[in-house]
Amino acid sequence: QLLFLRAKFHERLPSSTAVLFVHALNCYGFAWDRRVTAEGVDLNRNFVDFSKPLPSNPGYEELAEHFVPADISEEGLKRAEAAFAAYQARHGELKLREARGSG
Structure with a gap:
């Protein structure tokens, strides 16, 4: 500057x-x-350019409640990690990264 x-x-x-x-x-x-x-x-x-359609990210939509869990107790965080592990087992690491970082 x-x-x-x-x-x-x-x-x-x-x-x-x-x-x-x-x-x-x-x-x-x-x-x-x-x-x-x-x-x-x-x-x-x-x-986000709101004049265009919002990007689609089905993985994020599926995992949204786990990215910022309402319950941040040890048990709540374990549930979130379990959800990520299950998603990765079904879809692979790349899709989990995409869900976390895209759209």
Whole structure:
């Protein structure tokens, strides 16, 4: 950002072009040196264009309640892990990763 301003790159842009600097979109990530927010969302990847149909992710829909379980007791977390293991046994590791990280 500083280089852009010091070098006056903005003066080289067409008058119809604007530049918006977004500083610390993910304050939590900056503070904790993480890519994701406190909620585990990767803002660099998880922007949704709501003018288009939402992506389909049947695996996520099946496992959603286990990704962020309401019951975070030891027993609740064991149930979530068991659900992931069962899903992986049925569909494979790649499909589990896809369910966790896509759409």
